[in-house]
Amino acid sequence: MAPARALRAGRTRYAMGYPTRWRRMSAAVLQIQALGLGVSVQDHGRVGWRRFGVPLGGVMDAHAATWANRLLNNPSGAALLEFLLQGARICFLRETWVALSGADASCGFPLWRAMRMRHGDIMEFPRHRTGVWTYLAVQGGLAIRPRLGSRSTYAPACLGQILKPGDIMDGEPAPAFDLPHGVASRLAPALEQRDYARPPAFRVWPAPQTESFSAEALASFFSSEWTVSSQSNRVGYRLTGRALSSALLPWSEPVRVGAIQVPENGQPIVMMRDAPTIGGYPKLGTVDAADLSWLAQCCPGQHVRFVPVGAWPALE
Amino acid sequence: MKWIAYGPDAWLLQFADKLNDHAFTRARAITRELEQRPPEGLIEFVPAFTSILLEFAQGSFDEAQRKELASRLNRARAVSMARVRAKEIAVCYDGPDLERVAAQGRLEVEQVIERHWRPVYKVYAVGFSPGFPYLGDLDRALHTPRLPSPRAHVPPGSVAIGGVHTGIYTVPGPGGWNLIGRTSARLFRWLAADREESGTSPFLLHSGDRVKFVRVAELPREATT
Numbered sequence: 001m002a003p004a005r006a007l008r009a010g011r012t013r014y015a016m017g018y019p020t021r022w023r024r025m026s027a028a029v030l031q032i033q034a035l036g037l038g039v040s041v042q043d044h045g046r047v048g049w050r051r052f053g054v055p056l057g058g059v060m061d062a063h064a065a066t067w068a069n070r071l072l073n074n075p076s077g078a079a080l081l082e083f084l085l086q087g088a089r090i091c092f093l094r095e096t097w098v099a100l101s102g103a104d105a106s107c108g109f110p111l112w113r114a115m116r117m118r119h120g121d122i123m124e125f126p127r128h129r130t131g132v133w134t135y136l137a138v139q140g141g142l143a144i145r146p147r148l149g150s151r152s153t154y155a156p157a158c159l160g161q162i163l164k165p166g167d168i169m170d171g172e173p174a175p176a177f178d179l180p181h182g183v184a185s186r187l188a189p190a191l192e193q194r195d196y197a198r199p200p201a202f203r204v205w206p207a208p209q210t211e212s213f214s215a216e217a218l219a220s221f222f223s224s225e226w227t228v229s230s231q232s233n234r235v236g237y238r239l240t241g242r243a244l245s246s247a248l249l250p251w252s253e254p255v256r257v258g259a260i261q262v263p264e265n266g267q268p269i270v271m272m273r274d275a276p277t278i279g280g281y282p283k284l285g286t287v288d289a290a291d292l293s294w295l296a297q298c299c300p301g302q303h304v305r306f307v308p309v310g311a312w313p314a315l316e
Numbered sequence: 317m318k319w320i321a322y323g324p325d326a327w328l329l330q331f332a333d334k335l336n337d338h339a340f341t342r343a344r345a346i347t348r349e350l351e352q353r354p355p356e357g358l359i360e361f362v363p364a365f366t367s368i369l370l371e372f373a374q375g376s377f378d379e380a381q382r383k384e385l386a387s388r389l390n391r392a393r394a395v396s397m398a399r400v401r402a403k404e405i406a407v408c409y410d411g412p413d414l415e416r417v418a419a420q421g422r423l424e425v426e427q428v429i430e431r432h433w434r435p436v437y438k439v440y441a442v443g444f445s446p447g448f449p450y451l452g453d454l455d456r457a458l459h460t461p462r463l464p465s466p467r468a469h470v471p472p473g474s475v476a477i478g479g480v481h482t483g484i485y486t487v488p489g490p491g492g493w494n495l496i497g498r499t500s501a502r503l504f505r506w507l508a509a510d511r512e513e514s515g516t517s518p519f520l521l522h523s524g525d526r527v528k529f530v531r532v533a534e535l536p537r538e539a540t541t
């Protein structure tokens with residue numbers, strides 16, 4: 001096998017002989033050319049810092065992000081790009097294996113499939129169709145210095161890399177990836193390629209203030225159809241529908257990702273990855289962690305429903 | 317103490333129903349016990365005011381383990397308050413909302429300042445934003461509602477009053493509390509290495525700390541941390 005030489009001065013290393021497990025390539029892998037409605041680096045978030053007011057953060061759709069990394073044999077915690085809806089554009093600076101998953105924004109490349117990009121390839125997301133968040137994983141993951149144990153971005157605390165047009169991103173060194181001989185492609189099983197236009201009813205577990213809601217209010221919550229509001233983002237997804245009565249808590253309590261808080265206007269908010277760590281509104285329930293990745297892909301205007309799981313004495 | 321299910325693998329433990337010395341020392345005792353002898357499967361805990369969230373790895377914490385932990389946390393004792401050394405924070409009292417706070421409490425501005433720096437405060441919770449401390453107990457005459465609409469940009473280091481608490485903004489961003497002063501103390505050193513690397517926390521204040529404000533005419537050039 002021919003030696004592979006790094007393009008950056010001072011980082012030359014030769015890979016000789018075979019089987020060659022590591023091939024040192026130029027670290028620069030892609031350039032951000034346009035941010036569109038939003039691009040950020042994310043991984044699975046920061047564990048252990050919420051008691052200091054640092055939100056968990058990380059990918060909004062853990063299911064799609066995990067598949068993008070898995071298709072490339074990346075470590076599960078590898079950092080990837082998370083795109084919001086549409087408008088972003090990137091350019092690849094060298095040949096690399098990548099995988100896209102999550103929302104369909106008409107990028108012209110297949111989702112849920114490992115594929116090889118070439119130097120100079122452009123990838124853009126002109127028009128959102130279904131879902132909200134698209135994920136792009138690169139072979140080995142993005143090389144970003146971790147802060148507080150994670151590579152994910154939390155702009156309010158200057159954690160992670162705040163992207164701007166023109167930024168060049170490096171990839172982590174990775175073992176050579178290729179499809180086995182005779183295999184045409186590697187893709188996620190059909191059942192895993194979610195149709196975000198048709199979400200299931202989301203499971204909700206009881207939460208600390210469940211008992212303070214009347215049986216009628218709870219029954220109304222679970223029998224109603226709720227609409228995802230356009231006032232939704234990485235902090236929380238607001239739901240519009242029949243108002244529920246609510247009052248401030250005497251003292252703020254810790255808020256879990258997935259907790260459903262009901263503020264004074266009676267319209268529930270599902271707390272998402274960048275939600276503040278404590279909150280003063282009563283919590284009607286908490287969305288099951290696995291179902292949250294589905295809910296995150298429901299776009300504004302989309303209708304959603306909830307179903308109780310666990311012990312709900314008021315509903316029996 | 318009341319345990320409330322918060323999803324399948326998490327619990328909220330409510331250890332007090334009023335915010336006072338008892339709530340503060342209970343929080344310290346529970347936090348210390350969890351730090352020193354964490355139960356198996358515990359991923360993270362988040363204390364706040366009168367309750368604490370405990371999150372466990374899926375399926376790792378059953379009813380028998382919960383009862384055992386409950387009894388252990390019930391027995392946990394904290395050191396007495398007097399032995400908790402207060403962290404000193406220098407403050408220059410020149411905030412734009414001093415008059416507003418004074419008017420609310422029918423005081424002179426000088427009286428507001430004196431009543432603010434005199435007590436030793438307890439950090440009841442850290443949240444809202446990274447490192448932001450909720451301090452009590454604030455002199456009743458200084459209790460002031462939040463601004464009708466928040467400021468778009470509050471600089472870090474701004475000392476403020478919101479409702480029944482006083483606090484210090486730690487990162488640039490919007491804020492609705494009444495600004496009464498400034499500190500050069502760095503509540504959150506976001507460029508600092510993680511605790512594992514440097515051995516010191518990037519956060520100046522933790523839930524369970526005590527704080528003493530020290531009035532200064534001018535802020536020291538260097539950060540006090």
